Amino acid sequence: MTEQAVSRVRSPEFRWLVSVQTISMVGNTMTNTALFWLAIHLSGGHALGLAAVSASQFLPMLVLSRRAGLLAVRHRPARVLAVTTAVESLGALSIGLSLTAGLMTLWLLCLLSCGIGCAQTLGQPAGQIFMLDLVGADQLRRGASISSLTTGIAKIAGPALAGFLIVVMGTGPVFLVDAASFCGVVVVMLWLARVVQPAGDRAEDPAALARRFRWVLDLPRRIQLTAAMALLIGGFGYQFEITNPLMATRVFHLGAVQFGILGTLMAIGGIAGSYYSSHRPSRPTGSEFAIWALAFGAAACIAAVMPVPWAYEAMMVLVGGTITLFAITTTVYIRQQAPPAQLGAALSAYNTAYIGFVPAGAFVIAAIAALAGVRWAIIAPGAAVAIFALAILLLAPDRVQRSQTAPAVAPK
Numbered sequence: 525m526t527e528q529a530v531s532r533v534r535s536p537e538f539r540w541l542v543s544v545q546t547i548s549m550v551g552n553t554m555t556n557t558a559l560f561w562l563a564i565h566l567s568g569g570h571a572l573g574l575a576a577v578s579a580s581q582f583l584p585m586l587v588l589s590r591r592a593g594l595l596a597v598r599h600r601p602a603r604v605l606a607v608t609t610a611v612e613s614l615g616a617l618s619i620g621l622s623l624t625a626g627l628m629t630l631w632l633l634c635l636l637s638c639g640i641g642c643a644q645t646l647g648q649p650a651g652q653i654f655m656l657d658l659v660g661a662d663q664l665r666r667g668a669s670i671s672s673l674t675t676g677i678a679k680i681a682g683p684a685l686a687g688f689l690i691v692v693m694g695t696g697p698v699f700l701v702d703a704a705s706f707c708g709v710v711v712v713m714l715w716l717a718r719v720v721q722p723a724g725d726r727a728e729d730p731a732a733l734a735r736r737f738r739w740v741l742d743l744p745r746r747i748q749l750t751a752a753m754a755l756l757i758g759g760f761g762y763q764f765e766i767t768n769p770l771m772a773t774r775v776f777h778l779g780a781v782q783f784g785i786l787g788t789l790m791a792i793g794g795i796a797g798s799y800y801s802s803h804r805p806s807r808p809t810g811s812e813f814a815i816w817a818l819a820f821g822a823a824a825c826i827a828a829v830m831p832v833p834w835a836y837e838a839m840m841v842l843v844g845g846t847i848t849l850f851a852i853t854t855t856v857y858i859r860q861q862a863p864p865a866q867l868g869a870a871l872s873a874y875n876t877a878y879i880g881f882v883p884a885g886a887f888v889i890a891a892i893a894a895l896a897g898v899r900w901a902i903i904a905p906g907a908a909v910a911i912f913a914l915a916i917l918l919l920a921p922d923r924v925q926r927s928q929t930a931p932a933v934a935p936k
Contacts, residue, residue, distance in 0.1 A: 553682025687784025793844025821910030
């Protein structure tokens, strides 16, 4: 590891990026907590109402991910992030004002959630590529881990703060606070767009764009398995936006503050996972993702059978840690393996697999919860993830040699 590479994660630009990501994540987690708490009340506690809100928020990933990757490589990623952040702010402001005026309905909430989802979809590959521009490939795992660590801290504050504001002031002010939190983020991202140069030429010709999905089929089998696992976890296994509100209200009969604490505990697990990831070798091996997927599936199944709230809450720490390790490992692996000219396509394909199938999964999980109970809606996808991960580890052993790169230096 060179001193120049290490200095990239100590640069003022990197610190500014982490700072604005932290602010943005506080707002995002506040919005998500309030969004699904609002949805469960507008739908009368029906699981399909939660599924509709979740589907509307994540459906844009399935529809727009192809253009999102192209947008991120054709324009400065920081500039794209500034615009998409401003749109997210307007979406949160619209929800807050609609609630204040007494105009909110479930269908209007779905419409505004879809608008926020469009902005998040267009901004996601830009954020992933911008991190690569800022720290370089050699320090990508460490940079991603530090970024995840600080945003995990923000996730601790966001759900708890949202739960407190809901009790004290109502749901509307949560969205208004979120909208205000984005203003500084937009300013900083516009500045970073001027001072951070792209790491290399990532121009995609139209023919390469047209071959995108055929190119996905030509990827090495290890990356194909990574995308398949991301689809299973993102689309079906990690549907806690639906199952946590139902567990909180139907099974354990918790209030808004305790519901917010569930998200906080998952964030604590995410912090632990990010810290551990920062100590791992800079280049993940080809099957490391399956280990974390197996751990996630097992943790979800154990959480589902917990008989008391405190035991379920404790398992949420483990769930948050394992999903964070899976996400960091897979995104770093793909960003390091994909050629620069195909980076936008690769990230779009991964994001589509990980997030684009959330709408379909939301209705499947809601149907299981309605027919068999909330606990089975957690157990069924968790078991499927664990079985698939175990099959990968047993039937497709890792033949990728571990990188000789020295372990990343722990953050001070």
